[in-house]
Amino acid sequence: MTGGREVQKTFDSILPGASVIEDRKEDGTIDTVLLLDRKLNIIDRGCSGRGYAVWATFNTAVGIVGVIGVHSPRLRLEKEWLWGWVQQLVMEGQWLLIGDMNMVEYSRDTIGPSPILKGRELRKWTLCANAGDLSDIWLEAVQTRGPWFTRQAMHGNRLDQARLDRCYITKRGDWIFQMEEMLHDGSSSLADHVPIRISLILEGETRTVSKKSYFKMDGSLLKNEGIRREVERTWSAHPDWANDDRKRWGLALARTRKILLAHKRTQTRGEMDAEEISKRLALARLQVQVNDSTSNRREFEEALMAARRREQADMRICRVKCRIKWLADGDAPSKYFFACLKAKTKREELTSIKLDSGEVLVDEDRILQLIEDTYGNLYTAEEEGSEALEKRREILQLVDKRLTAAQNRKLEDTPTEELIEEIVKTLPHEKSPGFDGVTSEVLVEGWDFMRGDCFKMVRKDTLSALGMSADNVRRIQGLVTGGAAQVHVNGRFTRRFEVTRGVRQGCPVAPLLFAMVTQPLMRLLREEEARGRLMGVNYGGQTTLLHQIYADDTGVNLTMEESQFNRLKATIQVFEEISGARLNLAKSLIMPISPEIILDWVRTTGCDIAGPGKSFLYLGVTTCNPIDEAVIAKAITQKMLKRLAHWSNRFLSWPAKIILLKQVLAATPLYQLLSVGLEQKGLEALESLCRQFLWGWVDQDHPRASMVAWERITQHK
Incomplete structure (x- = not known):
C-alpha cells in the first residue's frame, strides 16, 4: 500500500527520495510506516491490514531481499496472530526485520518473538547501514532518528519524531544474523541524536560486520570530539528539542564526568591527608605519654577525632567502589571477587600462637602440629580403668x-x-x-x-x-x-x-543420645534426694522440683546452702567418672530466687552468678532475674546489629537485601519471642533496624527515607 500525499510530503522533508509504505488501523490512523529508497527495484509490498506490520521485497545481486517493519501488539490474541503471520511471510528468501520495544519487553512470551527468534533475544535501538550488495537500502544522509520504522502515535502524532529499533536478517525463515551493536538503554539515549554506520556484507554464506560502534551509559562518552560535535549539530538543527529530556540526559552525562573527576581529585587529596593525620595522631599520643597535660590531651583527642572522620570517609569511598564493581561485574566470579576473597583469607590467617609457657610459635609446621594434637586429644575418648x-x-x-x-x-x-x-x-x-x-x-x-x-x-x-x-x-x-x-x-x-x-x-541422634546418657544422672539425683542429702525447692502445695534436663542442659533446684552445693558437685563427679562427660563450672550459672541476697560462699564456687538486672542465656533464650523487658529487647537488638554489621560491609543488591530480611533477619528474634514477649515499642525498634538496613543512610545520623511501604515489603508472596 503506497502512502498518501500528506505522509509522503512529511517524509520528503526528512528523507528526500524515500518511498513510503504504511499500515493503517481500522479507524484510518497510520500506525506503522516503512521507508525505502525509490531507486530500489521493488517487486512487491504489503501490510498486515491491522496496523502492525509493513513489508516490501526487491531484487539484489544475491537474490530477492525483503524488509519487514513490525509493531508488536500487547494483546495476547493479536500478538499470536501477528507472529504467526510474520513466520509464514519470512519462510522464503532473505529478510531484514525491524522491530519495536514490545519485542524486547515481551520477548519471553510463548506467543511473542522468542519462538520465531529461537531464543536469541533482541537488543534495543539497533541501526544497520548496509554496504555491498544491499548498499541502496539505507541512505547515508539518514540520521539515527531517520527513520526506517516509525509509529505515528509514538510521539504525539509527529511522524518526524520516529524511533528506529533493531535490524535482523533471515534466510528461509532461519535467523542467520542479528545486529546487537547498541549496548545501552534506548529510553533516554544519546544514540537517538547521533548517526551511526554499520556495514553488513553478504558474500555467499559469509556474514561480516565492519565499522562497529558501541554506545554505553558512560560519562566518558562525550569526551569523543566527533560525538560531541555531532550532538551539537543535531541539537542546533532542532531548536524544539531545547526542553527534551534526552538533551538534559546528555548534559547530565557531562556533569557526571565532572563529578567523577572531582571525586578522584578529592580521593587523591584524602590519601595525602590520611598520612598527615596518622603522623599527627602518633605525635599527640607520644606527647600524652611523656606529659599528660590538659593541652596535650586536648590535642590528642582532636587528632583522634580527625582519624575517625578519615576512617568513616574511607568506608564511604569503599562502599562506592563496591557499588561500581558490582554494577560492572554483577555476581559473576570476577577478578574483583577473588581479590576480595584472597584479602579476607589473608586477614584471617593464623600467624602465631602463644603457649602457656610464654613461648610464641611462628613456624607453620609447629602451629599445624599443635592444633592437630589439641583437637585430637579433645575428640578422643580416654581409656577407662x-x-x-x-x-x-x-x-x-x-x-x-x-x-x-x-x-x-x-x-x-x-x-x-x-x-x-x-x-x-x-x-x-x-x-x-x-x-x-x-x-x-x-x-x-x-x-x-x-x-x-x-x-x-x-x-x-x-x-x-x-x-x-x-x-x-x-x-x-x-x-x-x-x-x-x-x-x-x-x-x-x-x-x-x-x-x-x-x-x-x-546430628539428629544427639538429643536422643543425651536423653539416654543422662538417665543414670537423673537416677543418682533421685537416690540422693531419697536419702535426704539433696533437697529440692517447694513451689507451693505438694510440688517439689529437684531437676530438669533438656538435652545437654541440666538445671538443679536446691536450697541456698553450701553443703547442698558440695553434695551436688560430688554426685556429678561420680557421673563424670562413668560417662566421660565433664562439667564446666565457668559456663555454669547460679540464679538465686532472691537476687538481692547473694551469700559469700556463692562467689567462691567458680560459677557465674545471675545478679539483679544481669542477662543470661538459657536454652538459647536471653532472660534475666527478675525478667526485664528492656534488657531482653536490648539483647535482641544487639544480636540483629551483629548480623547487620557483617552484611553492611558488603555491597548487596536490593533483591538480595529483601531475601536476607525475610528469610534470615526477620527470623532472628522468633525463638526469643516465643518465650518472652515484647511491647509495641520494642517491635517498632526492630522494624526500624530492618528498614535502615534496606534503604541505607544519608550520613552517620540520618537514615534514608523509605521508598516502599514496609507492609508491602514484608507481605507474603
Whole structure:
C-alpha cells in the first residue's frame, strides 16, 4: 500500500527520495510506516491490514531481499496472530526485520518473538547501514532518528519524531544474523541524536560486520570530539528539542564526568591527608605519654577525632567502589571477587600462637602440629580403668526405664513401604528433608512413581550402612564414633584423627543420645534426694522440683546452702567418672530466687552468678532475674546489629537485601519471642533496624527515607 500525499510530503522533508509504505488501523490512523529508497527495484509490498506490520521485497545481486517493519501488539490474541503471520511471510528468501520495544519487553512470551527468534533475544535501538550488495537500502544522509520504522502515535502524532529499533536478517525463515551493536538503554539515549554506520556484507554464506560502534551509559562518552560535535549539530538543527529530556540526559552525562573527576581529585587529596593525620595522631599520643597535660590531651583527642572522620570517609569511598564493581561485574566470579576473597583469607590467617609457657610459635609446621594434637586429644575418648567400669555397672543397675523385648524387635524390623509412605506424608510443609532440595510436597505429589526408589534407598543404602543387627547399641556407636576429622589452618589440613568422643553438630541422634546418657544422672539425683542429702525447692502445695534436663542442659533446684552445693558437685563427679562427660563450672550459672541476697560462699564456687538486672542465656533464650523487658529487647537488638554489621560491609543488591530480611533477619528474634514477649515499642525498634538496613543512610545520623511501604515489603508472596 503506497502512502498518501500528506505522509509522503512529511517524509520528503526528512528523507528526500524515500518511498513510503504504511499500515493503517481500522479507524484510518497510520500506525506503522516503512521507508525505502525509490531507486530500489521493488517487486512487491504489503501490510498486515491491522496496523502492525509493513513489508516490501526487491531484487539484489544475491537474490530477492525483503524488509519487514513490525509493531508488536500487547494483546495476547493479536500478538499470536501477528507472529504467526510474520513466520509464514519470512519462510522464503532473505529478510531484514525491524522491530519495536514490545519485542524486547515481551520477548519471553510463548506467543511473542522468542519462538520465531529461537531464543536469541533482541537488543534495543539497533541501526544497520548496509554496504555491498544491499548498499541502496539505507541512505547515508539518514540520521539515527531517520527513520526506517516509525509509529505515528509514538510521539504525539509527529511522524518526524520516529524511533528506529533493531535490524535482523533471515534466510528461509532461519535467523542467520542479528545486529546487537547498541549496548545501552534506548529510553533516554544519546544514540537517538547521533548517526551511526554499520556495514553488513553478504558474500555467499559469509556474514561480516565492519565499522562497529558501541554506545554505553558512560560519562566518558562525550569526551569523543566527533560525538560531541555531532550532538551539537543535531541539537542546533532542532531548536524544539531545547526542553527534551534526552538533551538534559546528555548534559547530565557531562556533569557526571565532572563529578567523577572531582571525586578522584578529592580521593587523591584524602590519601595525602590520611598520612598527615596518622603522623599527627602518633605525635599527640607520644606527647600524652611523656606529659599528660590538659593541652596535650586536648590535642590528642582532636587528632583522634580527625582519624575517625578519615576512617568513616574511607568506608564511604569503599562502599562506592563496591557499588561500581558490582554494577560492572554483577555476581559473576570476577577478578574483583577473588581479590576480595584472597584479602579476607589473608586477614584471617593464623600467624602465631602463644603457649602457656610464654613461648610464641611462628613456624607453620609447629602451629599445624599443635592444633592437630589439641583437637585430637579433645575428640578422643580416654581409656577407662576397672574401677570406673565397675562403678558404671553399679549405677546402670539403678536405671528402671528399659526397653522391652517387643520394643527391641520393633527397632530391628525392616521398614515397610507403608511405614515410609506414612513418614513422608507427615513431613513438615515447605521443607526439604535432604540436601537435594526436594521438598516434602514434591515427594507427596510424586509418590506414585517415586515410592520404589525411596523404598530401595532406605532398605539398601541406609540399613546396609547401619549394619542392621540385633545389637542396636553397636549400631548407634558406629554412627557416633565411626568418623574422622581434619582441621583446616591457613590453607593446609592436619592429618586425620578419629572422633570417638562428643557428637557432631546438627546430628539428629544427639538429643536422643543425651536423653539416654543422662538417665543414670537423673537416677543418682533421685537416690540422693531419697536419702535426704539433696533437697529440692517447694513451689507451693505438694510440688517439689529437684531437676530438669533438656538435652545437654541440666538445671538443679536446691536450697541456698553450701553443703547442698558440695553434695551436688560430688554426685556429678561420680557421673563424670562413668560417662566421660565433664562439667564446666565457668559456663555454669547460679540464679538465686532472691537476687538481692547473694551469700559469700556463692562467689567462691567458680560459677557465674545471675545478679539483679544481669542477662543470661538459657536454652538459647536471653532472660534475666527478675525478667526485664528492656534488657531482653536490648539483647535482641544487639544480636540483629551483629548480623547487620557483617552484611553492611558488603555491597548487596536490593533483591538480595529483601531475601536476607525475610528469610534470615526477620527470623532472628522468633525463638526469643516465643518465650518472652515484647511491647509495641520494642517491635517498632526492630522494624526500624530492618528498614535502615534496606534503604541505607544519608550520613552517620540520618537514615534514608523509605521508598516502599514496609507492609508491602514484608507481605507474603
